[in-house]
Amino acid sequence: xxxxxxxxxxxxxxxxxxxxxxxxxxxxxxxxxxxxxxxxxxxxxxxxxxxxxxxxxxxxxxxxxxxxxxxxx
Numbered sequence: 001x002x003x004x005x006x007x008x009x010x011x012x013x014x015x016x017x018x019x020x021x022x023x024x025x026x027x028x029x030x031x032x033x034x035x036x037x038x039x040x041x042x043x044x045x046x047x048x049x050x051x052x053x054x055x056x057x058x059x060x061x062x063x064x065x066x067x068x069x070x071x072x073x
Contacts, residue, residue, distance in 0.1 A: 025049050030057060
């Protein structure tokens with residue numbers, strides 16, 4: 001039987017909220033920070049930050065060996 005687990009992470013960022021929102025939500029910034037490790041990168045990202053909006057990204061190994069899409073509403 002599977003057990004449910006919860007993980008909560010908190011961080012304090014010493015920047016204006018508008019700056020943090022931009023870096024967290026704009027596709028060009030998402031591509032800069034969204035990586036599993038140094039040998040992975042996000043090659044494509046979209047983000048529609050409204051109720052019912054869709055987001056998607058493609059993460060791939062930098063050597064081109066494997067990649068996957070991630071999306072949601």
